[in-house]
Amino acid sequence: MKAGDTSRPEYIIGLTLQGHDTAACLTKDGAVVAFIEEERLNRQKHTRVIPFDAIDAVLRTAGISMSDVSYVGVSAGFGVRSFWNRCSSYIVRFPVRRWPMMLLGWFRGTRDYLRQVNQVRARYGLLWSKIVFVPHHEAHLASAFLVSPFERAAILSIDGSGEGFSSKMALGEGNRFVEFGSVRNPESIGIFYLMLTQYLGFSSYGDEGKVMGLAAYGTPRYAEQFAKILQLIPGGTYRMNMRYFSVTARGKFCLSKKFYEEFGPARAEGEPITERHEDLAASLQKVTEETIIHLVNYVYDQTHEENLCLAGGVIMNSVTNGMLHRRTPFKEIFIQPLAYDAGNALGCCYYIYHQLLHRPRTFVQRNIFWGTQYTDEEIEAVLKKWKLRYQKVEDSAEAASALISQGKVVGWFQGRMEAGARALGHRSILADPRRADMKDIVNKNVKNREPFRPFAPAILEEKIGEYFEDTILVPYMERVFTIKLEKRSVIPAVTHVDGTGRLQTVSRKTDPLYYAVIEAFEKKTGVPIVLNTSFNVKGEPLVCRPEEALRDFFCTGMDALFIGSYLLQK
Numbered sequence: 001m002k003a004g005d006t007s008r009p010e011y012i013i014g015l016t017l018q019g020h021d022t023a024a025c026l027t028k029d030g031a032v033v034a035f036i037e038e039e040r041l042n043r044q045k046h047t048r049v050i051p052f053d054a055i056d057a058v059l060r061t062a063g064i065s066m067s068d069v070s071y072v073g074v075s076a077g078f079g080v081r082s083f084w085n086r087c088s089s090y091i092v093r094f095p096v097r098r099w100p101m102m103l104l105g106w107f108r109g110t111r112d113y114l115r116q117v118n119q120v121r122a123r124y125g126l127l128w129s130k131i132v133f134v135p136h137h138e139a140h141l142a143s144a145f146l147v148s149p150f151e152r153a154a155i156l157s158i159d160g161s162g163e164g165f166s167s168k169m170a171l172g173e174g175n176r177f178v179e180f181g182s183v184r185n186p187e188s189i190g191i192f193y194l195m196l197t198q199y200l201g202f203s204s205y206g207d208e209g210k211v212m213g214l215a216a217y218g219t220p221r222y223a224e225q226f227a228k229i230l231q232l233i234p235g236g237t238y239r240m241n242m243r244y245f246s247v248t249a250r251g252k253f254c255l256s257k258k259f260y261e262e263f264g265p266a267r268a269e270g271e272p273i274t275e276r277h278e279d280l281a282a283s284l285q286k287v288t289e290e291t292i293i294h295l296v297n298y299v300y301d302q303t304h305e306e307n308l309c310l311a312g313g314v315i316m317n318s319v320t321n322g323m324l325h326r327r328t329p330f331k332e333i334f335i336q337p338l339a340y341d342a343g344n345a346l347g348c349c350y351y352i353y354h355q356l357l358h359r360p361r362t363f364v365q366r367n368i369f370w371g372t373q374y375t376d377e378e379i380e381a382v383l384k385k386w387k388l389r390y391q392k393v394e395d396s397a398e399a400a401s402a403l404i405s406q407g408k409v410v411g412w413f414q415g416r417m418e419a420g421a422r423a424l425g426h427r428s429i430l431a432d433p434r435r436a437d438m439k440d441i442v443n444k445n446v447k448n449r450e451p452f453r454p455f456a457p458a459i460l461e462e463k464i465g466e467y468f469e470d471t472i473l474v475p476y477m478e479r480v481f482t483i484k485l486e487k488r489s490v491i492p493a494v495t496h497v498d499g500t501g502r503l504q505t506v507s508r509k510t511d512p513l514y515y516a517v518i519e520a521f522e523k524k525t526g527v528p529i530v531l532n533t534s535f536n537v538k539g540e541p542l543v544c545r546p547e548e549a550l551r552d553f554f555c556t557g558m559d560a561l562f563i564g565s566y567l568l569q570k
Contacts (some may be wrong), residue, residue: 010359011064013055014073014139014348015120018113018203020046021342024054025370026062026069027349031363032147033057035370035419037342046206050116052123055147057372066124073118073132075139076113076163097353101247132356134348136162137312139177140339143347144309145172146354147365148334153307154299155520158292158314159341160190169236174310175354175361180302181238186253189291190314192240195255196412198286200277201267212319213453215285216498218278222263226287228260229404236298238291273452289320294499296328306331311347316337316421318502325472326541337368337420337476354471367510368476369426373419374546379564382546390566397516397559400562404432404517405524409446411535413549414513417542422477423534424457424504427542427549429558431493431531433457438493439530445557449538454502457494458532460518461505467491467529468503477504477532493531504532 011033014025023037036058038051059065117131134142140157155170155177166188169181185191197211231239246256260266267277292314299308306328315321316339324333338346353359383390393399400410410430418424429446431438443451456477457467465471467490469482480502488495495501508515522528535543537556545551546563553561553568561568 009068010353011062011069012064012071012349012352013058013069014075014134014345014352015051015055016075016342016345017050017116017120018048018076018109019341020048021340022047022049022051022054023345024051024058025345025349026058027353027363028062030283030348030350030353030359030361032349032365032370034061035338035346035368036417037419037541038370039541040371040417043540043548045077045160045539045541050119050196052120055120055124061372066126069130071132071352072120072126072130072310073134073139073345073352075134075333075344076136080364086305097141105252108197125293132348132352134344134351135229136344137165137182138179138351138355139344139347140311141168141170141172141309141347142351142355143343144311144334144336145170145177146175146350146361147336147346147363148307148309149347149364150309150332150334152305153309153334154303154305154330154468155311156295156348157191157312158298158310160188160194160314161185161449166190167295167312169295171303171305175358177355181236181298183295186242186245187238187240189230189238189288190312191253193284193288193314193317195253196280196477199255199263199266200281201271202268203269208555209316210450210453211281212285212317213496214273214278214365215281215319216454216496216500217280217452218275218280220283220286221279222283223286225262226283227290230287230291230292232291236295236302238294245396280485285317285319288314288317289323291323292317292320293327296324296330300329308333309336310334311336311339311343311463313340315391318478319480319500321478322470322500325470335476335478337422337478340421341421368419368424369416369511370419372544373416374564376564376566379546379566382550383563383566383568386450386550388550388568390568392565393562393567394560396565396567397513398520401520401524402429403529403560404521407432407435407438409442409557411549411553411558411563412517413512413535413543413546413561413563417544420476422423422456422504423532423542424475424477425506425511425517425532427544428458428514429533429535430458430517431455431533432525433491433494433529433531434525434527441557442531442533447533447536448556449537452497454496455494456504456532457491457501457529458504458506458518460515460522460528463508463522463528464503464505468501473507475501475505475510477502479503490527491529494529 036054041053167183
């Protein structure tokens with residue numbers, strides 16, 4: 001690939017197409033301008049549609065058109081080699097009678113993928129010379145290392161599947177990385193976790209987090225049986241016992257009759273959760289932790305680097321992330337909060353800019369507030385259109401902290417929307433962590449979700465050592481740490497049943513307004529923590545526009561809404 005004209009800004013768009021969590025990312029001279037997931041705009045959680053709205057939004061953010069863009073990266077490998085990688089491992093592991101179904105499925109997938117690329121080309125008048133196909137795991141690896149603070153690092157991607165691989169390993173230095181290992185499908189801890197999630201009655205894609213939360217209630221009494229299904233072997237890989245798996249008539253990987261015979265019937269969606277389900281979840285989480293740690297330790301043995309960068313959908317398992325610094329030799333670990341497939345839009349941009357164009361690295365990811373934003377004028381226009389009663393507040397942080405300390409549940413809609421799966425204080429619902437009943441109040445009256453699901457403690461970064469046994473900063477809510485025993489009764493609403501919390505450390509430098517809310521709450525209560533959960537209701541993505549924030553406010557049990565400089569109360 002030839003470098004473009006360096007006298008003009010180098011804009012690159014990265015896209016996640018075909019499959020779940022489609023997204024668009026725009027960079028300018030190697031720095032992120034905007035990143036938006038299509039689900040935020042079309043309101044379909046984990047949407048699979050072409051991200052036309054997201055593409056238009058990132059272009060609008062920069063004030064440019066597609067003609068100003070040098071390259072458009074698409075997250076998926078293409079060609080004979082990619083097709084062979086997709087099918088070769090499965091063909092070896094499954095009987096000949098299954099081959100036609102699998103090949104037909106992969107052919108249909110490739111056809112549909114090319115159709116989507118051609119639709120993007122047609123809509124924006126793109127030449128093929130502008131399109132760059134970036135293999136799935138290479139996009140994950142790029143998203144992890146090339147925006148990290150490290151000059152050198154080991155890199156690991158762990159996912160369900162991507163062009164025939166469930167994991168890839170690499171060594172990064174400067175503006176490049178070189179792969180040295182992989183795990184091929186059908187060996188996949190990601191697919192195993194997804195199948196067990198569905199077996200446990202959580203049928204929607206993306207419900208793996210529910211199983212992770214449920215696991216804390218159980219005992220891993222099936223862990224030894226699961227370890228025989230997913231067997232760790234030397235060389236940084238593992239082997240799945242194919243007797244427990246099969247292929248559907250449409251070529252999809254699934255649990256076999258033997259699995260059901262050994263572990264019993266699947267839980268139907270909505271069926272009561274029993275001790276057996278909790279123990280299955282705990283056992284799945286246990287074998288997942290051991291598998292990830294096995295892979296990470298192998299990567300260290302091969303590189304002996306001090307730093308590690310992680311991406312891939314499996315890396316959304318924050319419980320495992322929270323133990324990596326204790327159970328592996330790495331000293332510093334950067335976990336990409338956009339680890340799942342949407343983040344490949346980001347990875348495409350940096351793969352092209354550094355790995356292909358050989359540009360030097362100048363950008364370090366300090367936050368992910370890369371989405372849409374609204375001015376006070378735009379927000380007030382909506383409030384007037386809806387004929388709502390509201391007031392303008394001079395000090396939103398002070399006013400919000402006062403209401404939270406009084407036991408009110410507060411909607412918080414401020415600044416640029418955060419990217420990623422977790423609300424980080426710009427599209428959040430905030431509440432008092434000191435009230436033991438607040439978890440049930442928010443779950444039942446606001447979020448309308450399962451009662452076993454925990455909430456995050458958002459803490460001033462300077463105070464982490466007072467409340468948690470680990471003092472590593474966690475700006476993206478990507479790790480679970482143990483809460484100190486004497487503090488669990490102080491913040492019961494954000495203390496999970498096993499004494500842990502998926503925390504977010506909040507920095508005055510990167511998010512001064514959100515920091516000010518927690519700081520003001522501490523002055524009133526002595527506790528430098530607020531309960532933080534995403535501003536949405538069950539089954540919907542994070543709110544994006546003022547209209548969605550207002551709808552959720554009026555349709556749920558929230559008591560107050562801070563939207564820009566305006567306050568609404570019931």
